[in-house]
Amino acid sequence: MSTPTLDAVRGRGALRAAVSRGIRGLSLRGEDGRWSGLDTDVARAVAAAALGSPDAVEWVPTDPADRLGRLAWGEAELTVCNVSWTLGREAGWPVLFAGVTCYDGEGFLVRADSGVTRPEELAGRRVAVQAGTTSAANLASWYGGRGLAVEPVAFATPGETLAAYAAGECAAYVLDRVALAGERAALADPSAHRILDAAISREPMAAAVRDDDASWFRLCRWVLQLLLSAEYEAVEAGDAAERDKALARAAEAAGAHGPAVGLDTDWAARVLDAVGTYADVYERNLGPAAGLAVPRGLNELWTRGGLHYAVPLH
Numbered sequence: 571m572s573t574p575t576l577d578a579v580r581g582r583g584a585l586r587a588a589v590s591r592g593i594r595g596l597s598l599r600g601e602d603g604r605w606s607g608l609d610t611d612v613a614r615a616v617a618a619a620a621l622g623s624p625d626a627v628e629w630v631p632t633d634p635a636d637r638l639g640r641l642a643w644g645e646a647e648l649t650v651c652n653v654s655w656t657l658g659r660e661a662g663w664p665v666l667f668a669g670v671t672c673y674d675g676e677g678f679l680v681r682a683d684s685g686v687t688r689p690e691e692l693a694g695r696r697v698a699v700q701a702g703t704t705s706a707a708n709l710a711s712w713y714g715g716r717g718l719a720v721e722p723v724a725f726a727t728p729g730e731t732l733a734a735y736a737a738g739e740c741a742a743y744v745l746d747r748v749a750l751a752g753e754r755a756a757l758a759d760p761s762a763h764r765i766l767d768a769a770i771s772r773e774p775m776a777a778a779v780r781d782d783d784a785s786w787f788r789l790c791r792w793v794l795q796l797l798l799s800a801e802y803e804a805v806e807a808g809d810a811a812e813r814d815k816a817l818a819r820a821a822e823a824a825g826a827h828g829p830a831v832g833l834d835t836d837w838a839a840r841v842l843d844a845v846g847t848y849a850d851v852y853e854r855n856l857g858p859a860a861g862l863a864v865p866r867g868l869n870e871l872w873t874r875g876g877l878h879y880a881v882p883l884h
Contacts, residue, residue, distance in 0.1 A: 575647055575779075575786035576832045579620055587613035588632045588646040591727050594752030595856045595864065596652050596672075597629075605629050607752075608855045609650035611845045612671055612777055616648060616793050619837040624844035633726055635702025638663045641780050648779055648790060652749050654704055655776035666787050667776040669794040673868035673877050675769025676708045677747035679735065679754055682764045686742070689768050693718040698731045698740040700724070704771070705744045712770040732756060746773045748856065751864045789831045795881045796824050796838050801847035802871055802880035817842055823883040838883075848878065 579585050589597035589609055597607040605627075614624035630646045637653045640646040642664050653659070654674075655667040678697070680686045693713065699705035701724040713719050723740055725731040732753050735743040743753065747769055754760050777794060779787050800820045807816035824838035845851055856864040870876025 572832055573783050573785035573789075575783040576620060576789065579647055582628075583621070584626045584628045585613065585617045585620060585648060586628045586630055586646040587616075588630045588637055588640040588649040588651050589613070590651050591631045591633065591729065593652060593728050593749050594755050595860060595862050596749060596752060597650070598752070599629070599631075606855065608672060608851055609652060611851045611855065612650045612794065612797075613648055615797065615841045615845045615851075616790055618840045618844040619793050619833055620789065622840065633702060634700045634728075635726070637702070638665050638778060641665050641778060647786070648777060650777050652746060652775050653778060654746070654773040655778075656704065664781050665778045666781045667778050668787055668790040670774045670776045670878075671794065672748055672775040674746040674748045674773040674775055676705060676744060676771040676773055677750050677769050678766040679743040679745070679750045679763055680741065680766060682762050684741065687766065689713075689766060689770055690716065690718065692720055692742055694720065695741040696721045696723050696739065697742045697744050698723055698725060698735045699744050700728060700731050701726050703745070704773070708771040709744060728753065746775065748775075748864055751856070751862045755861060785831055789833065792824070792827075792831070793841060796820070796841055796883065797845070797848040797851060798871070798878050799824070799880040799883050800842055801849045802873070804847055804849070805871065805873070817847070820883055 592598050595607055597609040599605050613627050617626045618624040630640055632640050632651055637649050637651040641649050697720050699722045706722040709720055709722055725734055734740055736757055750765050754763050757763055779790050800817055803816040803820045804813045807813045821839040821842055825835040828835050828837045856862050868877045872879045
């Protein structure tokens with residue numbers, strides 16, 4: 571089965587993926603030119619399924635305000651750009667969200683010596699936000715409901731926002747807490763800053779596609795579901811030898827449905843070979859080895875107290 575989007579991607583020989591302009595742990599271009607992060611690994615997984623190679627990706631660095639516009643304007647086939655799945659976005663843009671990549675919530679980065687320990691203590695102060703995000707609306711809702719207010723100061727890019735906060739122009743930097751972990755690590759002295767414990771919103775970061783190709787939507791959704799289902803099967807298997815067998819069974823079960831969405835029967839095996847399971851993707855980009863050590867928390871499987879529920883592959 572062929573689809574217009576899949577045909578275009580194959581004709582070009584690359585998937586165009588809209589990503590952030592640089593947030594460590596999610597999507598960041600290294601000095602060697604290679605992009606890394608949870609979001610970029612999701613794009614690589616789609617490329618491995620659709621094109622046979624995780625490296626067949628054209629990265630489209632995007633300002634927050636244009637994350638869904640890139641899709642709508644035909645400049646990308648996939649957005650994986652720490653964008654939260656909301657009714658307003660799906661109703662207001664010709665896009666569909668293919669699944670949650672990371673559950674998060676709006677948080678605050680503050681200076682460790684500021685004495686600020688709770689969001690309420692920032693009332694009346696300037697806080698840095700990225701233009702085009704839900705941060706300003708979340709701040710208005712949370713503070714307004716408590717008879718308080720802050721002054722959001724919007725900047726076009728993550729780099730500009732972080733620079734303004736670092737320069738002392740604002741008392742806090744407001745962004746999804748997982749993204750803030752990466753931003754904090756980029757500061758000259760990360761230990762001089764802390765992320766407040768409180769989250770003031772629900773931010774399910776998700777992958778998005780245009781709404782004019784149901785088969786492409788289905789393909790991207792099931793690539794993401796494969797990562798989660800494969801993790802579940804691996805966890806249930808136990809030891810390493812049984813884990814490998816469980817992953818092979820998961821790849822075979824998912825692979826059998828490939829022709830129905832324009833893929834071959836080896837697509838799932840390629841995805842798992844390229845990026846591993848969701849656990850592998852998370853730990854590689856947000857875990858201790860990445861220098862961030864962001865706890866899985868809500869991003870654990872449901873069997874471990876998280877929100878990720880593995881949809882069956884059969």
